[in-house]
Amino acid sequence: MSEQEKAGTDKPEKLWRKLGLSDHEYEVIVEQLGREPNPVELNMYSVMWSEHCSYKHSRSSLKLFPTDGPRVVQGPGENAGVVDIGDGYAAVFKIESHNHPSAVEPYQGAATGVGGILRDIYTMGAQPIAFLNSLRFGPPDNARGRYLFAGVVAGIGGYGNCVGIPTVGGEVYFEPCYRGNPLVNAMCVGVMPVERLVLGKACGEGNLVALAGARTGRDGIHGVTFASEELSDQSEKDRPAVQVGDPFLGKLLIDATLEAVDRKLVAGVQDLGGAGLTCALTETASRAGTGLEIDLEKVLLREEGLEPFEILTSESQERMLFIVEPQRLEELEGIFRHWELPLTVLGRVSSGKMVTVRYHGEIVAEVPAGSVAGGSPEYEPESREPAYIRELAAFDPLGLPPVKNRGKALLDLLSAPDVASKEWVWQQYDYMVRTCTLEGPGGDAAVLRLRGSGKALAVAVDGNGRHAYLDPRLGGMLAVAEATRNLSCSGAEPIGITDCLNFGNPEKPEMFWQFRQSVEGMAEACRVLEVPVVGGNVSFYNEVEDEAIYPTPVVGAVGLLEKADQHCGIGFCAEGNLICLIGPHHISLGGSQFLKTIHGRVAGSPAGIDLPGEKKLQAFLRRLVAGKLIMSAHDLSDGGLGVAVAESCLKGGTGAALDLPSSPRPDLDLFGEGPSRVLVSIRPADLGDVSKQAGEAGVRLSELGWTGGKKLEINCGGSRVVSLELEAMKKAYEEVFSWMMK
Amino acid sequence: MKFGVIVFPGSNCDLDAYHLVRDVLNERVEYVGYDRRLLGYYDVLILPGGFSYGDYLRSGAIAARTPVMEAVADFADRGGLVLGICNGFQALTEAGLLPGALCRNGSLQFRCRQVYVRVDNNSLPFTTLAAEGEVLRMPVAHGDGSYYAPPELLQELDRNGQVVFRYADQDGRTNTEANPNGSIDNIAGVSNRSGNVIGLMPHPERAGEIALGSEDGLVIFKSLIGHFQNREVVEDV
Numbered sequence: 001m002s003e004q005e006k007a008g009t010d011k012p013e014k015l016w017r018k019l020g021l022s023d024h025e026y027e028v029i030v031e032q033l034g035r036e037p038n039p040v041e042l043n044m045y046s047v048m049w050s051e052h053c054s055y056k057h058s059r060s061s062l063k064l065f066p067t068d069g070p071r072v073v074q075g076p077g078e079n080a081g082v083v084d085i086g087d088g089y090a091a092v093f094k095i096e097s098h099n100h101p102s103a104v105e106p107y108q109g110a111a112t113g114v115g116g117i118l119r120d121i122y123t124m125g126a127q128p129i130a131f132l133n134s135l136r137f138g139p140p141d142n143a144r145g146r147y148l149f150a151g152v153v154a155g156i157g158g159y160g161n162c163v164g165i166p167t168v169g170g171e172v173y174f175e176p177c178y179r180g181n182p183l184v185n186a187m188c189v190g191v192m193p194v195e196r197l198v199l200g201k202a203c204g205e206g207n208l209v210a211l212a213g214a215r216t217g218r219d220g221i222h223g224v225t226f227a228s229e230e231l232s233d234q235s236e237k238d239r240p241a242v243q244v245g246d247p248f249l250g251k252l253l254i255d256a257t258l259e260a261v262d263r264k265l266v267a268g269v270q271d272l273g274g275a276g277l278t279c280a281l282t283e284t285a286s287r288a289g290t291g292l293e294i295d296l297e298k299v300l301l302r303e304e305g306l307e308p309f310e311i312l313t314s315e316s317q318e319r320m321l322f323i324v325e326p327q328r329l330e331e332l333e334g335i336f337r338h339w340e341l342p343l344t345v346l347g348r349v350s351s352g353k354m355v356t357v358r359y360h361g362e363i364v365a366e367v368p369a370g371s372v373a374g375g376s377p378e379y380e381p382e383s384r385e386p387a388y389i390r391e392l393a394a395f396d397p398l399g400l401p402p403v404k405n406r407g408k409a410l411l412d413l414l415s416a417p418d419v420a421s422k423e424w425v426w427q428q429y430d431y432m433v434r435t436c437t438l439e440g441p442g443g444d445a446a447v448l449r450l451r452g453s454g455k456a457l458a459v460a461v462d463g464n465g466r467h468a469y470l471d472p473r474l475g476g477m478l479a480v481a482e483a484t485r486n487l488s489c490s491g492a493e494p495i496g497i498t499d500c501l502n503f504g505n506p507e508k509p510e511m512f513w514q515f516r517q518s519v520e521g522m523a524e525a526c527r528v529l530e531v532p533v534v535g536g537n538v539s540f541y542n543e544v545e546d547e548a549i550y551p552t553p554v555v556g557a558v559g560l561l562e563k564a565d566q567h568c569g570i571g572f573c574a575e576g577n578l579i580c581l582i583g584p585h586h587i588s589l590g591g592s593q594f595l596k597t598i599h600g601r602v603a604g605s606p607a608g609i610d611l612p613g614e615k616k617l618q619a620f621l622r623r624l625v626a627g628k629l630i631m632s633a634h635d636l637s638d639g640g641l642g643v644a645v646a647e648s649c650l651k652g653g654t655g656a657a658l659d660l661p662s663s664p665r666p667d668l669d670l671f672g673e674g675p676s677r678v679l680v681s682i683r684p685a686d687l688g689d690v691s692k693q694a695g696e697a698g699v700r701l702s703e704l705g706w707t708g709g710k711k712l713e714i715n716c717g718g719s720r721v722v723s724l725e726l727e728a729m730k731k732a733y734e735e736v737f738s739w740m741m742k
Numbered sequence: 743m744k745f746g747v748i749v750f751p752g753s754n755c756d757l758d759a760y761h762l763v764r765d766v767l768n769e770r771v772e773y774v775g776y777d778r779r780l781l782g783y784y785d786v787l788i789l790p791g792g793f794s795y796g797d798y799l800r801s802g803a804i805a806a807r808t809p810v811m812e813a814v815a816d817f818a819d820r821g822g823l824v825l826g827i828c829n830g831f832q833a834l835t836e837a838g839l840l841p842g843a844l845c846r847n848g849s850l851q852f853r854c855r856q857v858y859v860r861v862d863n864n865s866l867p868f869t870t871l872a873a874e875g876e877v878l879r880m881p882v883a884h885g886d887g888s889y890y891a892p893p894e895l896l897q898e899l900d901r902n903g904q905v906v907f908r909y910a911d912q913d914g915r916t917n918t919e920a921n922p923n924g925s926i927d928n929i930a931g932v933s934n935r936s937g938n939v940i941g942l943m944p945h946p947e948r949a950g951e952i953a954l955g956s957e958d959g960l961v962i963f964k965s966l967i968g969h970f971q972n973r974e975v976v977e978d979v
Binding site for chain 1 (some may be wrong): 757885
């Protein structure tokens with residue numbers, strides 16, 4: 001789209017098409033508006049009716065998620081979900097994608113992803129306490145791949161470190177399907193007194209509408225439209241659609257906003273993110289059922305000559321909209337003056353439901369708030385199972401010859417970029433600032449103490465694109481199960497999740513089928529595990545030149561630990577402890593890391609999940625941690641038992657010796673993957689107690705061996721299948737990235 | 743005794759220093775805003791870590807030119823004790839209150855990790871409770887922490903005992919592996935000539951509780967508290 005076409009000052013034929021709206025959608029606009037929209041109004045509609053803002057292809061599916069529960073204070077629909085954590089406090093969290101911007105400008109794309117999700121949290125009145133992220137890239141075996149990977153990591157650190165919120169966890173995977181379309185999902189968690197909750201509502205006729213923070217420029221114009229199209233080799237030219245972050249301003253804006261909220265000066269708060277001012281104005285008015293009168297020339301600009309439509313759709317970062325009672329304005333201005341931040345009154349809340357925008361006295365747009373913010377059509381796209389599903393499911397990994405040298409296979413897995421230590425990544429993040437990080441990156445879940453309460457929150461983010469590709473429904477279930485299991489491993493009770501659904505073009509039936517199946521699987525897992533979805537984000541159109549990414553549902557989970565000092569890590573922390581496996585022996589090499597790394601294949605069927613069993617397992621684990629009956633707990637995921645035991649050894653600096661029953665396929669036993677399985681270490685004196693409780697809980701407990709020494713030795717039916725020095729495993733596990741990213 | 747924690751726009755470890763002093767050490771502490779020209783009464787001023795003014799020009803460069811820094815300089819001139827941590831250290835070098843400069847890390851990347859530092863001067867009010875050569879475990883988290891001073895200045899610093907902390911291994915040996923940022927001579931922290939102003943890149947305020955991984959950083963704060971307790975006894979006599 002050329003600047004002139006975007007500008008909307010001329011009246012080219014069928015401007016709506018160029019703005020990404022269909023003919024049908026244009027008709028609906030005319031119907032809702034009762035007349036033809038002018039070009040400025042059409043621009044407002046086009047950004048708000050983009051997939052990114054309107055969820056028009058996903059809304060009907062998202063209704064499947066259970067969003068209620070005894071702890072839920074605010075479910076989906078606001079800037080972030082809010083969950084009660086007792087003592088009058090609440091956890092506030094959300095995850096969001098910034099995939100497309102990161103594909104063309106990795107540093108700024110990722111940085112503004114972090115800045116955007118951060119604003120969603122403090123907009124609600126919460127103090128942000130942690131960031132997490134979930135990243136996918138093409139293999140880092142070429143310069144472009146490494147540039148994207150390094151740029152995204154630097155951008156996440158650049159923003160998060162500067163604002164002083166620790167980045168405590170995340171995941172990174174590499175698959176060829178993400179080569180042209182990396183995934184950058186950023187999550188933020190905050191905490192606040194429940195009574196401080198402010199919503200993004202333009203309440204109270206006569207209240208003032210004030211815009212604070214950065215000046216408005218031309219960056220990010222139509223960013224949401226860009227995010228709602230497939231990427232192509234032409235996407236580089238859309239770099240101006242990527243916003244530029246200013247974390248310093250972001251930090252000042254947090255401090256000023258939280259002070260204003262603390263002093264109860266504002267009736268409503270809304271951050272400016274996707275679709276900029278248009279979104280903030282129409283959403284706040286629509287939620288409150290009010291109207292707004294806005295004088296657009298009052299918006300402070302970064303440069304002369306912005307057109308009204310540009311001011312309305314700019315995605316310049318670090319801006320907040322406040323709804324404030326007139327008598328509170330002076331005090332609010334005082335706070336922003338102290339932080340040397342601009343704050344200007346743009347207009348006021350009116351009766352009626354129209355957002356009226358004037359520019360130097362002349363009306364440039366007059367639209368019903370509810371129509372722009374929520375009037376888009378809802379689609380029930382066509383859905384068809386892709387042909388590859390059956391083909392790949394028919395593959396039997398056990399038809400492959402058994403791997404003879406399992407020690408080497410384990411080392412290969414430990415040094416696979418998907419599995420290897422991500423220290424190269426997280427040492428670029430400040431994960432300790434605010435001095436609340438009890439468990440940082442590198443474990444199953446991060447644990448953050450809540451000052452003054454004795455409690456802690458555990459947080460984890462998980463998703464496995466390979467599993468979801470082979471079986472989207474199961475993949476959805478597994479993502480929910482793994483994220484919550486990781487919390488339970490740390491001892492925390494899962495209290496809510498936020499999801500980021502990364503998929504291809506929903507207008508293609510095969511892509512929509514993947515989406516729908518995944519959502520159904522996630523919803524079912526949430527229902528059985530009794531954990532509500534309180535917010536999230538859908539990212540469609542993750543395709544480059546017709547090649548889609550793996551369907552990648554990512555789950556961010558938050559859990560509550562009643563006692564901060566009773567949390568459990570993944571490392572074998574002492575010698576002479578028993579190593580046990582908790583959970584079923586139901587495993588498969590289908591879709592496993594082993595199959596990918598050792599055999600170069602992504603095929604077969606991943607092991608299915610017994611959700612009620614998963615729930616029992618997690619409750620049992622939490623009881624063990626609370627009773628201080630286990631010394632470590634580590635979820636078995638990529639690379640199965642072999643990788644899990646190696647990671648527990650490396651984390652704790654202690655070796656281990658395992659005796660597994662004899663088996664025709666030791667490679668399956670060592671590297672097969674299945675859900676609901678956790679490796680724990682137990683003091684010998686506690687074994688009786690643990691076994692008894694396992695019996696009562698109906699959870700399977702298998703003794704595998706002992707911790708100790710400086711080697712990992714695994715026997716299968718009496719014969720040695722693995723014997724590795726810790727040092728060798730450490731080298732394989734820890735040095736890959738520093739070597740590869742030189 | 744009373745600590746003051748200076749807050750620049752963009753400081754973000756102010757909270758951590760404040761909590762350590764108040765909640766772990768049970769001493770009095772107040773925040774001091776960047777726009778203050780006059781200080782109240784403080785025994786020790788802490789310049790905390792963070793990204794003052796976004797570190798957009800050079801780390802600490804703009805903070806060094808805020809009104810409060812004139813008051814900090816006066817305070818230091820009169821012998822007041824000033825502790826600069828991370829960005830606070832950078833601001834003190836930018837203000838000329840400490841010698842040398844802090845450059846981009848050798849790796850050209852931000853680095854957050856646990857390190858060991860060796861106490862090379864334990865005769866300062868900040869370090870009296872540490873043994874000479876004692877090794878402390880505390881984290882670093884910075885992008886611009888590579889200390890530099892020209893050779894003549896280095897010799898002078900050494901001669902005067904102004905190198906207070908060096909990056910070392912667990913056994914106190916200085917070597918390249920122990921150095922997280924490429925600092926010259928493994929220097930992690932220095933003092934001014936009279937020993938009442940020090941700065942260090944590692945974060946002692948993040949190493950004040952076992953639950954956070956180390957409490958080795960407490961020795962610095964306890965030395966300061968001890969310094970004032972002793973003084974009060976002398977004054978009472």
